Amino acid sequence: MPKINHTQFFKVDKEPVNEAKEVLTTVYKALSKKGYNPINQIVGYILSGDPTYITSYNNARSVIMKIERDELLEELLKNYIDDKLN
Template identity: 60%
Template sequence: MDSMDKTVKFNVKGDEKEASPREILLTVHNALLEKDYNPINQIVGYLLSGDPAYIPRHNNARSLVRRKERDELIEELVRFYLANQPVDKVK
């Protein structure tokens, strides 16, 4: 049998574990700190505008942050914030 008759299996990033929104935000935060940017300002700028120029290419942060939709990143931030607040009774 000729090698041209065989089907070759091709796998694109199928074996890589997809990064969670939390992992992405922490990686981006660290990259911004390493580049001496204010991470809060830069991440907020990206989340509000969608402009990836707010995130550096350092440590592949820009590519990584674009793997998730911005609403998924915001959802993670809100979930974390609310989970870490004391529960008070509404008066």
């Protein structure tokens, strides 16, 4: 039987932060600002793993290396499919 003289706590979890999406957005903006074609550069990085495809401007290179390439690819594919099905 519950204790009626104690206050129950109810906690709603925040929606998890989508790190891959944030990273891709940050990197895309940095590459665009520096005059690169962000799509080409991100594809080059994902395929090769070579971080020099990503500018160091605004720490974009460091940021993108914090996420595994397969996670980046998964996020891109998920968003593409979601866009096509909705």
